[in-house]
Amino acid sequence: MRPERRIHNHRPLYSVTGGRVFYDGHEVKDASAASFVILHDGYARDTWNVYFDGVKIDGASSGTFKAMRDGYARDTWNVYFDGEKIDGASPGSFKVMHDGYAKDTWNTYYWGRKI
Secondary structure, three states: OOOOOOOOOOOOOEEEEOOEEEEOOEEOOOOOHHHOEEOOOOEEEOOOOEEEOOEEOOOOOHHHOEEOOOOEEEOOOOEEEOOEEOOOOOOOOOEEOOOOEEEOOOOEEEOOEEO
16 A cells, blocks of 8 residues: 555646745745755755745755656755655665655655655
8 A cells, every 4th residue: 555645736836926926825935036946746945945835845956956756856965856865865866666666776655655
């Protein structure tokens, strides 16, 4: 059985208007509207920060951040699933496969959990 996770449809929940950024009707505090980029699967970034579902991901590198698919993302130093860091995952070799599976050089993951 698949772990519970939020499914993101194709309707972006982010909005940039009036020099402010919103997610699902709530303002994203400290987000830079001028540089805000909506990615997919709930991810977005601005010049300084990365966000998942409108919440800043601490330590994520905005300059190298890439939303992959199925909730997976990476930057130079870390791999993320639904906005949470996957401890020990290797961003340099990380690949999303299909149906929630992903792998790196050493491990296989299912919906963000090492199996």
